[in-house]
Amino acid sequence: MNDIPLAERHCQSTLAELEQLDSPLLQYQANFLMGEIARAGAKTQEAYQSYRRAREAIEHVRGNLRGEELKIAFFQNKLEVYENLVDLCLRSSDRFEEAFGYIEQAKSRALMDLLSQSVHVPSAADPGQSELVRSIRNFREELNWYYNLIEREQLRPEDHSQERIKQLEQQARAREADLMRALKEATVAEAHQAGMQVASKVSLEEIRSAMPADTALVEYFRIQDRTIACVLTRDRLNMVPVTVHSRIQKLLQLLQLQISKFRLNPQYLTTFSQPLLLSTEAHLKNLYQELILPIRQLLVTEHLVFVPHGLLHYVPFHALHDGTSYLVDRHSISYAPSASVYAVCQAKEANASGGSLILGVPDAQAPSIRTEVEALSRILPDAKLFMGEAATEDVLRTHGRSSRLVHIATHGYFRQDNPMFSSIRLGGSHLSLYDISHLQLPAELIVLSGCATGLNVVTPGDELMGLVRGLLQAGAQSLILSLWDVHDESTKEFMIGLYTHLQKGSSKAQAMRTTMLELRERYRHPYHWAPFSLIGKG
Template sequence: FEHWQAVVDFCEAQSYWRLQEYERATNSAQQAYAIFQKFGLTRRLVQCETLLGQIAFANGQIESAATHFAAAQASAGPYELPAVTYRYHIGWARVHRLRGKFEEAYSHYEQALTFIEQQQTKIGAEDYKTAFLNDKIEIYEEFIQFCLDQKRAETREMAFAVFERAKLIVQSAEQTLEWRDGMGRRNERIQAKNQANESELDGQIRQLRRELNRYYTQFHTPEANFATVADATRLNKMIVQCEQQLSELLDTQRHLDLAAANGASITSTNLTTIQADLPPTTLLLEYFVTNEQVTIFCVEHNRFAVYQAPVTVDQLLDLWQLLNFQIGKFHLGAYFRERHQRLLQNSIDEVLGQLYTLLIAPFSELLQDCEQIVVAPHHVLYNLPFHAFFNGEKYLLETHDVVYTQSASFHHVVRQSLANKSLRPGLILGLSDMFIEQAEEEAVAIAEVFPGAELRLGVDATTDLMLHNEYPRAFMHLATHGVFRTDNSLFSALKLADGWLTLQELKDVSCTAPLITLSACDSGRSETLLGDKLIGFYQSFFNAGAQSVVASLWALDDQVAIETMKAFYKAVENGDAVHHALRNAQLQLMSSRRHPYYWAPFMLVGNPDLTISQRGTTDDTL
């Protein structure tokens, strides 16, 4: 009984500590410590000493905190206690930071991160990795800021290295390992899963997905005029209930994945290697967003610099909402656009000008020597069109080639990935849908550029073509309807003839293509969870083996989408790298339609130098 009473006291102490009731927290922790000591429970004693150190530190008692952290470390001794060990290392790091001892603080931060990363590799399911990291990613951010605060060249490089580690650990470790090992391992695993006998759980999941497809189709059908508001509300309620049930079943299914952890260590690419791989005229920008400022790591072939912009997250969110408001005006009809053309142009240029001032101007002197800018966003920056930022005279795309990546390490890995020599002809899907009446026309226009590609229109553009590919294609083009769900991002979906392909289902795609083009509304939008974990369409396709993804940040003008894609694919067919092809198509469109609504929605993420065969077949290598 005493042991369990001590456990309760310890939990109370943690609660009081979080509530900043430090005296009560100390009393409860000391009571628990006395009982744990009586029974000789070493692990519990280490937990108590660590908590007492955290309480003392929070209460400004630095030397007392140091005493407790030292006792925790001594008590741990030879025992392997990773769940506790990283906590007292963090405590020691904070104590040494206040003492002004950089080397000691750095060492303890490093040891804490090592413990976190070792434990993370032992978890198989992505959901559980996210839960595990939930209270730990702030340690990375604290470590980054600590390095930046030293204001020395070597500590700025340390900050960059820690940031790369933070991005890698919260993004899919599985994705990076597969890039380095090729797609074979993933294909074997998913094919084995597909060949296994369907369990009762699999059948329930399949049934719920069929129901959801039916509900989604009803909800998004233009002619579905609901008799009453109650009818629409009822359908929405059924969708939510069905999604909740499906999430619960998928969570049950993922319990089995816990045993599938590969245990492989996660390592980011070092700065020297990243720089060596960058062309002399390329500038890579990695943004680090905190509540009060944005830090910009500027990486070039022969130079590394760090700039800071005094802008808050709230300011950035306000500008993003203003940008969406300006883009949204184009849904008011052609007459409104023509009548207010100049006002619309000036209004959006003002917003894009503010973004340029905040996020590009701090390092504007570096732009003179570069031709290509690679943007690695962070936090709220993922959904911003950097290529459309305005300097008062020109958009950034007019002066520079602009591409996007998830991190500097990812950019290096995806550029180094080897081409698959066994590629089938390209796949072009054109959905027949009243929301996007010209999708089939767009697909046919692209097929004229690549007559060797497989063209599927209307009822033939099915989800099976995506889910059951045995071999990767040279490219895939999806002219379809997309919905990005801000309320439940994992149920964001692309519509195909026989149903909706959600982000959940894209995890089961075994083979896609080096180049994916998502000519669908909002296909480039994403949500960040847990520091910088990306949830979005292009992230899912990278997980499935894509090297470059072209996606859109907002709803497309159908006719403009056709023009852009025709120009893009003609350049690709001519042998241009995808970044040249997309930029030239956008500049061509800009000459007749200056407003960014028309030319700026498309963005290129991934390998900018990718080329595909002239006929979309395996006759030429990538």
Template structure:
């Protein structure tokens, strides 16, 4: 106790030298250390006041950084622990709504600032939409039927913050739950990375385990019964999980209840409440404009010409949109995509559909992307920049300069875009290794570009199953007033329960699909499945795709 008192005195003396005006970085570090000491001694009021001052200094320092987003990301990593401790102190003081506000202040900072910068460049008044968000503003995003479950991982537990229009409920795990979750995540990712066939065979069992580890039944029971719509805001590696497809009934039932079955109004995802506010603003703006009188589709179709069912998928979907432009097979090059008038058509389109190979580059996340034509090479040229190339397997190397990378997407202007549908593998992956709480993935690029809704995948998907899922999704969109997550949820629910006979019957009724293509799919179904079998029964075939969306119903297109 005597040493602690001396330490507190020493920190206070240090602050007389390390002043905010003369040594701002040291000032923030000393305040942070002093606040930690107060917190560890349960002097929470003093810890709160000290952390307030530290965060003010840190955010002022961030505003002075002029060297770019990477420097800001590193600064966010450096100070992330300060925000986490502030959240803990707020909870200890029963300042629950402030805790959520500080969570928001620590998340997706770079992306929020890029949105402000883009808004300023286009003279669009978005600054109030993407600045720090207050808890009352979060609640105002929600109608009486919608709830948010926001996750946050601490050092000794994880918490679920259940937010409704007029209520806040906080659920807290035990430390053992956190350890079990970390072990589960490590096993899940290791298995996925090293042995995908084994991962696929174990996915259903893994999701059942996750139900228990996350106590999902208990948490979802806390959501008020009148809330039929759910927005999930994961944290760190939780962004990699298909929460909507986690079974709430962990039994051997042929039709288990999954999380999204409990919310018939739709389940969607958001990186943060600030970005949820942005996508709501964009969706409302598109609804209020005359853009909903148009239905221009731009699509990338099978650039590598090795996806057997992708051509059927894109051409069937495109038949529902006029006008539409498709870059098909060898035409879908990086050069063609950036040339006029194609680039202008891309920017003006309300619907973007990319049906191709996708990849996530864990070494260089900004080099993650979508594979275009002519990107595959046999060997890396001598004396070349190694960051330009990505080895996919023993035989395949991709030239990233010929792909559509996250860096490229950040430069897009998609202010007319209602939906970006990424019908490709792993397009929902993010960089979960960084400690900055940034949301770095393909979806973040399209959010930055201005898209109101994004559909992406959380693992490597089957070309056949994806093609049927996408065709069904676009067919259902008008039926659900262009509510993207609701249409996607109903697509997944229908397909997972449909047997081979029912799927064939549905295909035969599609008037926009050519007969020869229908027969190609029917032949495949006849060969692979018996009439009573369910081709989509396993979650691996239907659960990969999720919607990053404001869960708003959009008025039908004319």
């Protein structure tokens, strides 16, 4: 049976009945169904309006949920609303900005909520505060004062005054309204300065204002089997269809197979070094043709920020090859879970002073860790080095909160089956994702120099479950992690080169690029020079 008019009448009747009920979840389901019916009947505008109402109902329910797991679970089967809205908006270039907003709402929302919980506690003595920041701080202090008065009045045994409580509540509501008005005017940076939680929705203009001048942000989004690319700069936004998911899935599997061959015995790697390089470059070229070539003419800036989606989080974009050169030959490159998370990392306060904390846990499999961390302790200023059994969780907890830079050279363990138990090895213990997320590590840069430390399970809603999530939640402004199991000796050389360039004044992104180019002169295969990626502020 395919009676669209009958289905439409039944759905309209249901929606009319739901107007009498306060049930946003049912309203979401009915409006989504109405959108599907309208779309099947080629009524594009009606479908668009129904999907919008469905999205509003989803946001209403989600806004009242507490707890990371609950938010992720609630969102996982409701993404089609956002995909359909993006798809409809793409039919008109004047709706690209609206489409970009829906894309951001469908990606890493729970992570954004977690990041907004890590707040700075401000004081009047903090330098460089705007008038708006001072107003927000004053409103919050006044509100706390009124809340305390109300609580004290309510706790008085017999003689508490209902009239007095009512007056205090009215005054508190007035301050709440003042605070909400001020927060609407505040930028992301001002909200952080004032110690407020940043809303999980960051506007397009706030994202643009967070981007340095010579930067383009490339955000991918999957709609069913199709993948589109959004190229955002300070003054333009382009959206381009690039590839299909099934093709990327196959190409990525082939690339990962080539990388995995480096687990084989050294004699094999030496004998077949050239065929291994040519095969890997061929797969990187195929990925380049799918993901970069359709937007190549739009990538004219010095720095690129890639915001992957789904399987694309496993793609080393900096190593994609056009047949002649790698992408990192022409651009410095960093990554972010979403454009909103990127903007928050750009604005996030971090330790601008303080020393460097270096932890190293060498063993028979990775003896070069000792040489690596000893060399870094000589390169970095005010370095505190803890080795082996001395590199404990207590050391990280105690010194990490005041360190500008944290470097941990150890084994990482990625748990595909249960990413919450992905961990890094410390002296005498393993530190899991859950443990890391409850640390205070407001460092400018945290580097995990170990195997597969940057791998994540990507859950519905493009939530990254891995060490990236835990470290960002702990307060890090930028991360450098690995996409695959790394080589002991080349990793040591990479890290020494990276910190040498950072100490010479290079930005994190530029230091990464220069180090990759230099290391490639000694190790031609991307396995050696391309495992690490920069995430967050570049």
